[in-house]
Amino acid sequence: MNKYSSHKKRNNLLLSGIVISLGLFVFSQSFAEEPSRIEYKIKAGYLYNFTKFITWPKNESETFNLCILGEDPFGSIINPIEKRTVKNKPIRLYRLQVADEVKHCHIVYLSPLFPENIYLPGVLTVSSRIPALTVSESKQFTEAGGMIAFFQRDGRVKLHINLEVLRRSGLEISAKLLEVAEIYEGESND
Amino acid sequence: MTRLLQNFSIKNKLISILLFSSIFGLVIAALLLLFFEVSTFKQKTREDLSTMAELIANRSTAALSFNDTGLAKENLSSLNQLATVQSACIYDVEGQVFTSFKVQNYQGVSCPDKYSGQTTSFERTFLYVYKSIVLDEEILGTVYIYANLEGSFLRKLQSIVLLFAVLFVATVLTFILTTPLIRVITTPLNKLLKTVNDIANEKDYSQRALKLHDDELGELVDAFNEMIETVEKQNSALTLAKNHYLALYDDNPTMVFHLSAGGSIVSVNRFGAKQLGLTSEELCNRSIFDFVHIDDQVAAKMLFDLCIASPHKVHKLELRKVCRDGRVIWVRETIRTINNNEEDYNFLLVCEDVTETRLLSEKIVYQASHDALTGLANRSEFDGVLQQIVRESAENGLEHALCYLDLDQFKVVNDTSGHMAGDELLRQLGDVLRSHIRKGDVLARLGGDEFGVLMRKCTLDEARRASEKLRNVIRDFQFAWEDRSFSVGVSIGIASINSCTGNAVEILKEADAACYVAKENGRNRVHVYRPDDEELASRQGEMRWVEKIQHGLDNDLFVLYGQLIVPISEEKEGMHFETLIRFLDEKGNTIPPGAFLPAAERYNLATLLDKWVIKHLFEWLEAHPDFLVELDVCSVNLSGLSLSDESMLSFITETFDRHSIPTAKICFEITETAAIGSLNNATKFIQHLRGMGCFFSLDDFGSGLSSFAYLKNLPVDYLKIDGLFVKDIVHDQVDLAMVRSINQVGHVMGKKTIAEFVENKHIFELLNELGVDYAQGYGIAKPVPLDELL
Numbered sequence: 001m002n003k004y005s006s007h008k009k010r011n012n013l014l015l016s017g018i019v020i021s022l023g024l025f026v027f028s029q030s031f032a033e034e035p036s037r038i039e040y041k042i043k044a045g046y047l048y049n050f051t052k053f054i055t056w057p058k059n060e061s062e063t064f065n066l067c068i069l070g071e072d073p074f075g076s077i078i079n080p081i082e083k084r085t086v087k088n089k090p091i092r093l094y095r096l097q098v099a100d101e102v103k104h105c106h107i108v109y110l111s112p113l114f115p116e117n118i119y120l121p122g123v124l125t126v127s128s129r130i131p132a133l134t135v136s137e138s139k140q141f142t143e144a145g146g147m148i149a150f151f152q153r154d155g156r157v158k159l160h161i162n163l164e165v166l167r168r169s170g171l172e173i174s175a176k177l178l179e180v181a182e183i184y185e186g187e188s189n190d
Numbered sequence: 191m192t193r194l195l196q197n198f199s200i201k202n203k204l205i206s207i208l209l210f211s212s213i214f215g216l217v218i219a220a221l222l223l224l225f226f227e228v229s230t231f232k233q234k235t236r237e238d239l240s241t242m243a244e245l246i247a248n249r250s251t252a253a254l255s256f257n258d259t260g261l262a263k264e265n266l267s268s269l270n271q272l273a274t275v276q277s278a279c280i281y282d283v284e285g286q287v288f289t290s291f292k293v294q295n296y297q298g299v300s301c302p303d304k305y306s307g308q309t310t311s312f313e314r315t316f317l318y319v320y321k322s323i324v325l326d327e328e329i330l331g332t333v334y335i336y337a338n339l340e341g342s343f344l345r346k347l348q349s350i351v352l353l354f355a356v357l358f359v360a361t362v363l364t365f366i367l368t369t370p371l372i373r374v375i376t377t378p379l380n381k382l383l384k385t386v387n388d389i390a391n392e393k394d395y396s397q398r399a400l401k402l403h404d405d406e407l408g409e410l411v412d413a414f415n416e417m418i419e420t421v422e423k424q425n426s427a428l429t430l431a432k433n434h435y436l437a438l439y440d441d442n443p444t445m446v447f448h449l450s451a452g453g454s455i456v457s458v459n460r461f462g463a464k465q466l467g468l469t470s471e472e473l474c475n476r477s478i479f480d481f482v483h484i485d486d487q488v489a490a491k492m493l494f495d496l497c498i499a500s501p502h503k504v505h506k507l508e509l510r511k512v513c514r515d516g517r518v519i520w521v522r523e524t525i526r527t528i529n530n531n532e533e534d535y536n537f538l539l540v541c542e543d544v545t546e547t548r549l550l551s552e553k554i555v556y557q558a559s560h561d562a563l564t565g566l567a568n569r570s571e572f573d574g575v576l577q578q579i580v581r582e583s584a585e586n587g588l589e590h591a592l593c594y595l596d597l598d599q600f601k602v603v604n605d606t607s608g609h610m611a612g613d614e615l616l617r618q619l620g621d622v623l624r625s626h627i628r629k630g631d632v633l634a635r636l637g638g639d640e641f642g643v644l645m646r647k648c649t650l651d652e653a654r655r656a657s658e659k660l661r662n663v664i665r666d667f668q669f670a671w672e673d674r675s676f677s678v679g680v681s682i683g684i685a686s687i688n689s690c691t692g693n694a695v696e697i698l699k700e701a702d703a704a705c706y707v708a709k710e711n712g713r714n715r716v717h718v719y720r721p722d723d724e725e726l727a728s729r730q731g732e733m734r735w736v737e738k739i740q741h742g743l744d745n746d747l748f749v750l751y752g753q754l755i756v757p758i759s760e761e762k763e764g765m766h767f768e769t770l771i772r773f774l775d776e777k778g779n780t781i782p783p784g785a786f787l788p789a790a791e792r793y794n795l796a797t798l799l800d801k802w803v804i805k806h807l808f809e810w811l812e813a814h815p816d817f818l819v820e821l822d823v824c825s826v827n828l829s830g831l832s833l834s835d836e837s838m839l840s841f842i843t844e845t846f847d848r849h850s851i852p853t854a855k856i857c858f859e860i861t862e863t864a865a866i867g868s869l870n871n872a873t874k875f876i877q878h879l880r881g882m883g884c885f886f887s888l889d890d891f892g893s894g895l896s897s898f899a900y901l902k903n904l905p906v907d908y909l910k911i912d913g914l915f916v917k918d919i920v921h922d923q924v925d926l927a928m929v930r931s932i933n934q935v936g937h938v939m940g941k942k943t944i945a946e947f948v949e950n951k952h953i954f955e956l957l958n959e960l961g962v963d964y965a966q967g968y969g970i971a972k973p974v975p976l977d978e979l980l
Contacts, residue, residue, distance in 0.1 A: 042257070049255040052326050159256060176252035179261055 051086040053177035070111030112137035243321035266291035274337040281305035395422035445541035467514035483510035501527040520548035561635040564620030572634035590687040591653030593643040594701035598679035598713040600639035605867020679714030735789035754971035764822025796829035808849040825857040830864025853883035909936040913947025
């Protein structure tokens with residue numbers, strides 16, 4: 001019990017730290033930060049938020065691995081995410097350059113700074129074999145077989161989800177997530 | 191509240207209780223209803239909206255996570271369905287409005303700009319619901335719902351009011367329907383109460399309460415009836431006892447008073463009030479002393495004091511009470527205190543009417559001390575007073591006088607007109623005497639025609655004067671009886687009472703003797719007793735003679751004397767004498783008959799004396815036959831009593847026979863008064879003896895009454911003219927005329943006359959001139975013993 005409560009306390013402290021840092025983050029953003037920085041801050045938040053609406057199958061990994069494949073658009077903005085946990089597993093950031101390295105990742109973010117054709121097939125291939133959530137920019141990604149894509153609408157960052165891919169991957173997605181996202185039904189080539 | 195109800199009637203109490211419980215129940219119900227309904231409503235609304243907020247929060251996690259205000263707004267707009275919700279908002283984690291919503295007609299601000307930790311709350315009819323949006327233990331934001339419950343409350347209130355109204359109507363209906371049921375209790379109670387009041391007012395314990403039901407009230411009625419029955423029984427028993435005791439009290443033939451300490455009447459029984467002539471009520475509060483005779487006031491008050499001094503004793507007193515009508519009654523009072531407390535005494539006084547007893551005893555006392563005929567003191571009373579006066583005199587040396595009065599010729603009245611006349615004469619004389627004695631002197635009737643007067647503080651001279659006065663008064667008194675008129679005289683003897691005199695008996699004897707002397711001296715005179723009075727001394731006391739006479743008769747102490755009677759004309763006749771009697775006392779003195787004859791007359795010894803004389807005379811004559819031959823006639827005195835004595839005639843006849851005495855030699859002398867006193871007897875007596883040959887002479891003629899009329903009817907042979915006339919005829923013309931006329935009348939009637947008291951030659955010669963036949967007296971011959979006549 002004590003152990004649990006102290007543990008919980010630690011978690012709360014952790015949470016409040018995040019909130020404060022996020023607050024500071026938002027504050028600094030509103031004055032000095034450039035729009036792309038704000039955008040990535042939001043996207044970093046979204047990446048974390050996905051862990052709450054999506055359930056990964058159980059595995060032995062002791063950490064929740066967030067992998068950024070390709071050139072990192074977030075920079076240090078995303079680093080605070082490592083202070084968080086997913087189902088008591090600490091989040092680890094991995095900045096990867098090779099698609100093959102994604103096999104331990106739970107979430108794979110494909111950097112938009114790289115051309116799609118370089119990594120995409122590899123990623124898709126890997127991710128089709130492991131339960132990893134693939135996230136990237138632009139609807140082409142989801143249409144190409146990616147799972148979730150960020151896109152801009154009315155100045156806001158919106159989600160585009162390929163539900164079919166998601167279902168096939170073995171990940172369970174909350175209906176609530178679907179409510180806020182644009183669903184790509186895909187061509188029924190099956 | 192309970193105090194207020196105390197004086198209500200039971201009906202009102204029951205109604206009040208019913209009313210109170212109804213109102214109380216109603217109010218409690220209303221309050222509870224209001225409270226529970228409102229709180230339940232609030233709770234429910236709160237829960238409903240909280241649930242709603244929860245739902246919205248749950249649904250808005252993704253919208254918040256991914257900044258989808260549209261979805262959030264959509265979620266909020268579902269609240270549009272709820273009429274109470276006015277507006278709603280979702281705040282993000284920083285408390286900024288994420289999205290907001292408000293109903294169309296809501297005019298106010300949809301929600302506060304900033305969320306800063308408020309919690310769900312009611313503010314009057316407004317409900318503010320706040321719900322955190324949590325995802326995986328992480329707060330994402332807050333749902334805020336604002337609801338206006340005014341309308342709902344109003345509807346709730348309306349339904350409550352409706353419910354209350356229904357409740358109220360039900361209660362009122364219950365009350366209205368229940369109220370008549372109170373009668374079930376009040377009716378029997380009121381009936382019982384009415385019966386109780388009737389009994390209390392009419393005191394009629396025969397009434398019974400009616401039992402209506404078999405409940406506790408029924409039991410009460412039964413118990414009441416039972417009680418009243420007991421009361422009725424006890425009451426009648428009590429009334430009976432009361433009447434019994436009241437009758438005992440009221441009709442008790444004694445006067446029963448309850449008196450206060452001061453003697454005022456607290457209560458009195460009916461008999462007592464009636465005795466006094468008032469009612470019990472009128473007597474109340476009056477003083478008992480108002481009814482006590484004035485002479486008994488002191489004694490009555492002393493009795494009260496005595497009673498207070500010894501409170502536990504019963505005291506008695508006889509006193510007089512004065513009734514309202516002035517009637518005086520004698521009562522025997524019995525009084526004792528009633529113990530109220532130590533200081534304040536009350537008295538119980540019982541008075542028994544002893545008037546009759548008292549009057550009777552007074553009468554007896556009066557009769558014992560008074561003469562029934564004249565109302566004067568009687569002999570014993572007189573003796574008592576005399577003894578007392580003698581005692582006093584011996585002590586204080588005061589002089590008093592005792593007068594002894596003996597009426598002269600009273601016998602004549604008695605004998606000629608009967609005892610009624612005699613009694614009337616005595617009565618009248620008693621009154622006359624009474625009116626002529628001094629106050630304080632005692633007048634008594636001592637015997638038949640004898641009176642006594644005790645003159646207090648009186649010398650002999652004064653007594654003599656007073657006696658002379660009495661004598662004159664009696665002398666002047668004319669007694670009228672039928673068609674006749676009598677006058678009587680009185681002989682009075684006076685004896686002095688002083689320190690030197692003897693006892694009462696001796697004084698009485700002295701006065702008696704003096705009276706006798708007065709009589710001897712010619713009647714109608716006063717004689718004063720003197721110790722040195724020889725004549726008196728020898729004769730003192732008539733009473734003494736009674737015994738002497740008896741003794742003398744038994745022992746022949748009497749001697750016969752004879753006094754010659756001689757014819758005045760010188761014709762020679764045989765021996766003629768009057769037989770006289772003398773008493774020989776123990777000293778050998780010869781006592782003349784005047785000393786003992788009155789006693790003999792008074793004590794009925796005269797007839798015995800007469801018989802003694804006749805017997806001894808006849809014996810003597812028989813013993814002297816020669817003398818008898820020589821004897822012409824010998825007279826013998828007969829008393830008046832002997833004329834009426836039935837044995838006398840036969841005694842005389844027998845004696846004549848026994849001694850062979852010729853009847854013609856004997857002449858019987860009777861007094862005028864004796865003959866007239868019993869005229870019939872005397873006439874018969876005379877006729878009988880004259881028939882045998884005896885002679886009769888009428889003695890003392892002229893000194894008595896006017897008796898010429900009787901003379902005609904008296905068949906006597908001789909008239910003896912009273913010596914009182916004879917002895918003075920030489921000097922007194924009246925006496926001479928009297929003697930002459932008697933002589934003449936006697937001769938006319940064919941009787942021979944004899945003059946007494948012929949004391950000298952002059953009288954003798956004068957008598958000769960008058961033609962009187964015989965003379966007798968000291969001038970002719972003194973009485974001598976019979977033997978000396980030989």
